[in-house]
Each structure stands twice: as structure tokens, then as C-alpha cells.
Amino acid sequence: MGKRILILSNHFITLYNFRKELIKRLNDEGHEVYISMPKSDDNNFFEDMGCKIIETPVDRRGINPVRDLGLIVSYTRIMKEVKPDIVFSYTIKPNIYGSIASNITKNKQVNNITGTGGTFLKKNFVSEVAKLLYKLSIKKSYKVFFQNSGDKDLFVKNNMVKDNYAMLPGSGVNLEQFQVSDLPLDEEINFIFIGRVMALKGIDQYLETAKAVKAEYPNTNFFIAGFIEEEKYKPIIDEYDSKGTIKYIGFQKDIKSWIEKCHCTILPSHGGEGVPNVLLESAAMGRVCIASTINGSKDVIEDGLTGYLFETGSAESLTDKVKKFLDLRFENKVRMGLAGRTKVEREFDRQIVIDMYLDEINILN
Numbered sequence: 001m002g003k004r005i006l007i008l009s010n011h012f013i014t015l016y017n018f019r020k021e022l023i024k025r026l027n028d029e030g031h032e033v034y035i036s037m038p039k040s041d042d043n044n045f046f047e048d049m050g051c052k053i054i055e056t057p058v059d060r061r062g063i064n065p066v067r068d069l070g071l072i073v074s075y076t077r078i079m080k081e082v083k084p085d086i087v088f089s090y091t092i093k094p095n096i097y098g099s100i101a102s103n104i105t106k107n108k109q110v111n112n113i114t115g116t117g118g119t120f121l122k123k124n125f126v127s128e129v130a131k132l133l134y135k136l137s138i139k140k141s142y143k144v145f146f147q148n149s150g151d152k153d154l155f156v157k158n159n160m161v162k163d164n165y166a167m168l169p170g171s172g173v174n175l176e177q178f179q180v181s182d183l184p185l186d187e188e189i190n191f192i193f194i195g196r197v198m199a200l201k202g203i204d205q206y207l208e209t210a211k212a213v214k215a216e217y218p219n220t221n222f223f224i225a226g227f228i229e230e231e232k233y234k235p236i237i238d239e240y241d242s243k244g245t246i247k248y249i250g251f252q253k254d255i256k257s258w259i260e261k262c263h264c265t266i267l268p269s270h271g272g273e274g275v276p277n278v279l280l281e282s283a284a285m286g287r288v289c290i291a292s293t294i295n296g297s298k299d300v301i302e303d304g305l306t307g308y309l310f311e312t313g314s315a316e317s318l319t320d321k322v323k324k325f326l327d328l329r330f331e332n333k334v335r336m337g338l339a340g341r342t343k344v345e346r347e348f349d350r351q352i353v354i355d356m357y358l359d360e361i362n363i364l365n
Contacts, residue, residue, distance in 0.1 A: 002030035003361055006107075008075065008094035008191070012040040016275060018171040019090070020267070021353045024049060031361070034082050036075070036094075053079055058093055063119075063130055068097060075101035085364055086142070086358065090114055092130075099137035108142035110360055112168070113151050115274035115296065118200045119153060134160035143360060147171070147274030150235035150295025170275025174348030180341050181260045186330050190221045190262040191322070194255060194278040195231040195269070202268025202292060203233060208315035209266075210246050215323050220326070222246045226259055259285050263333060264325055267291040270312055273285035275299055276329040280348050283307075283340035288333060290321050306340035 004027055009015045015023070015037060023046060026033050033051040037043070043053050056074050060066070075098050079087070087109040089098040095111040102109040119130045134155070138144050144165040146152035157163040184190065191210075195201045203224075210222035226247055228234055240246045252258055255278075259265065265282035267273075267289065273296040279289045280300060289307035291297035301307040308324060311317035325333070 002032055003081065003085040003364060004032045005034065005361070006079065006082050006087045007033065007035045007037075008087065008089040008098040009035065009037040009095055010060050012037060012042045012106075012121045013092065016042065016045060017120070020045075021174060021350055022357055023051065024037050025354055025358070026361075027051065029358075034078075034084065036078055045289075048170060054082075060093070062265045063092065063126065063133065065129070065133065068093065071097045072100050076104050079105040079107050081286075085363060086110065088112070092117070092119070096133045096137045099141050103137070103140050108145040108364070110145065110357070111138045111141050112147070113155070113274065114147060115272050116151060116154075117272040118270075119272065121200075121271050121272060127305060131158055131160060134158075145356070146267070148296040148299050151274070166295040168353055168356060169348045170280060170299075170353075171277055172353040173277070173280040173284045173344055173348050175284055177343060178256065178288040179282045180338070183286065183330075183334050184261065185363075186333075188219050188221060189217070189264075190223065190266050191266055192223040192225060192258060193266050193268070194224050194225045194258075195267070196223065197233045197237060198229040200270050200272065202270055202313070205268040205269070205313065205315040205318050206266060207240055207246065207293075209319045209322055210240070211270075212315070212319045213246055213326070217326055223258065223262065224248045225250070225252045225255060227251050230258070255281070256285070259287055262287065262309075264288045264290060264322075266322070267297060268310075268312075268318055269294055269297070271295065273297065275348070280344055283337075283344045284335070286337035286341050288325060288336045289340060290318070290325065292318075300343070302339070302343065306336060306343055 006265055027050045028354050035051050036054045036056045038058050039055045048321045087102050087107050089095045089112055120127050144161050145168045146171045193206045197203050233360050237248050241248045265287055271294045275296045282289050289301050292312035293309045303309045308321040310321045
């Protein structure tokens with residue numbers, strides 16, 4: 001018999017990119033799906049699929065329990081009206097405030113810790129508030145999914161979760177959508193950074209590496225795909241772009257075609273990722289990945305076999321790995337990329353994630 005499922009999300013695009021296959025499967029199996037997310041011109045995508053949309057404003061910046069009190073009130077009201085059999089939530093605010101609401105309404109909620117952003121990278125007031133909020137919320141949740149063991153260990157150590165958790169292989173990757181494509185020839189070697197342009201994502205290391213490598217290997221291109229999140233980078237990106245050191249292409253809706261044009265994806269993030277989707281998608285397409293040694297990235301890349309890991313925050317270490325990649329023979333680049341594809345097929349197929357969610361529904365009374 002079909003269940004009533006409520007999904008809490010902070011943005012259409014993340015739900016579309018990483019959960020649409022799950023939502024389609026839930027609808028196909030006869031479940032009644034409600035989605036709470038902010039207003040968007042694209043929300044009718046899920047309506048057309050058969051979902052009921054509840055437009056709910058979510059301020060995606062910063063955690064301020066006083067300012068966010070309205071979100072707890074909204075979630076509580078939605079749960080009382082919808083009366084879901086189970087609630088699925090993603091990202092920090094739907095996880096925390098949704099869980100507080102579901103504790104009030106006595107609903108079963110399954111949280112997905114999709115990464116912690118910069119919250120716990122430094123011990124400060126914000127990290128202490130976040131710890132307290134997690135203890136008040138997801139500790140009482142029905143189930144908590146973690147995407148990497150580093151996040152899981154952090155939550156267990158700080159008593160932010162009980163033994164109500166399980167591991168997921170990130171958000172998984174749609175292996176049919178992201179198929180292997182031939183590596184471009186070696187006349188020019190293209191690298192790509194995919195993500196928001198901000199210090200936390202390691203943009204400074206990427207820029208320094210581009211500058212150092214282009215001086216030595218002029219036949220290289222360094223693309224940047226993503227919104228400029230921090231204002232201070234606008235003039236810096238403009239300068240690097242005008243000098244030809246990098247090529248800034250902005251946010252790309254169809255990132256697949258850009259991964260296809262490139263030989264290698266670089267993710268220099270300083271931490272707070274779940275399992276980075278850009279690495280999963282790039283590896284699925286047979287591209288070599290170079291990333292910092294952070295939780296999540298370490299799960300995807302086997303150093304020296306499917307790509308390279310470098311010392312987090314070190315442009316020198318990143319430059320060294322990029323040169324290592326450039327010095328590989330073409331057939332070795334291809335081989336490395338295909339080894340990455342094999343790994344994601346084995347460990348990160350999105351169907352694994354979908355099946356784990358369906359298991360949670362199937363064990364409901």
C-alpha cells in the first residue's frame with residue numbers, strides 16, 4: 001500500500017540533480033509525494049511527475065535559530081496538515097529544523113547529512129551553536145544517513161547522533177546519464193573546477209596552480225564553472241580571465257558537456273563536502289579527478305589509480321599533481337579515467353541509494 005512521503009529541501013536544483021530518480025521511483029511505486037521547498041520557476045517539473053509542492057521559504061545562509069524560528073513553525077504546520085508516514089530531509093536547515101518539527105509532531109524523519117560546509121572546520125561560536133542544534137534535533141530522528149565516515153565519526157564523537165545512523169555512498173551517480181565519453185586528444189589539455197567560487201572551495205589554490213602550470217605548459221586550459229559566491233573574487237577572476245590564465249564560464253546548467261571537453265576535474269575544497277557529486281559525475285564519464293585529501297573526496301579517488309589526492313590548502317601540492325597528470329602518456333590518462341568509472345559503477349551507483357530509501361519505507365508498519 002502506498003505511503004505518504006514528505007520531502008524537505010532547500011533548493012529545486014539540488015533536488016533535481018541528485019534526487020529526481022528517487023522521487024520518480026516513489027511516484028511509480030504508488031506513494032503520495034509532497035515536497036516542501038522554496039518558490040522556483042522550475043517547481044512544476046516535480047508537479048508534472050505527480051508530486052504536490054508546498055512552497056516554503058528557506059534562507060540558505062548562516063544558522064540563526066532566532067531568525068529561523070519561522071521555518072520550524074512552517075515545518076510543524078506542514079507536518080500537521082500532510083500527516084506523512086515518513087519525512088526525508090536534505091542539507092543542514094531542513095535536517096535540523098525539520099527534525100525539531102518532526103519531534104514535536106511525532107513524525108518519523110530520515111536525515112541525509114549531505115556535508116557540513118564550513119560549519120565544523122573551525123571551533124567557534126557557530127560550530128558550537130550547530131552542535132547544540134544537531135543534539136536537539138537529529139539525535140531524536142528516526143534515521144540519519146551519512147555520506148562519508150569522517151562526518152559520521154564527527155557526529156558520534158560529539159554526541160550529535162545516537163546509534164540511529166547508516167552509511168550511504170553519497171548521493172550516488174546516475175550511470176546512464178553520465179556515461180563514459182572518449183578523452184579529448186592531447187593537443188590542448190583542459191582542466192575544470194566545478195563549484196561556487198569561494199575560499200572554502202579552494203579557488204585560491206586553483207588559481208595559483210593555473211598560473212604556475214600555464215607558465216610551464218602553455219597548451220593547458222583551466223576552466224571555472226560556477227557562481228561567484230564571494231564578492232572579493234569578482235575582480236580577481238576578471239583579471240585572471242583577461243590574462244588568459246583561466247577561462248571563467250559561469251554557472252552551467254549542462255555541466256556534462258563541459259566535463260566531456262575536459263581531461264581532468266579538480267576539486268580543491270577545504271572540507272565540509274558529503275561525497276562530492278562533481279567527482280562522481282566526472283569519474284563516471286571516464287575523467288581523471290584531482291582533489292584535496294578531505295572526507296568524501298578520499299572515498300571517491302584512489303590515489304595514483306583513478307586520480308590524485310593532494311595536501312588540502314596547498315597550491316604547491318596541487319601543482320605537483322597536475323604536472324604529474326600532464327606528464328602521463330595519453331593511454332595512461334585514458335586507463336586512469338576508466339579505472340574511476342569502474343570504481344563508481346561498483347560503489348556509487350545511484351540505484352544503491354534509492355534502494356536504501358525504499359528499504360526505509362518498506363519497513364514501516
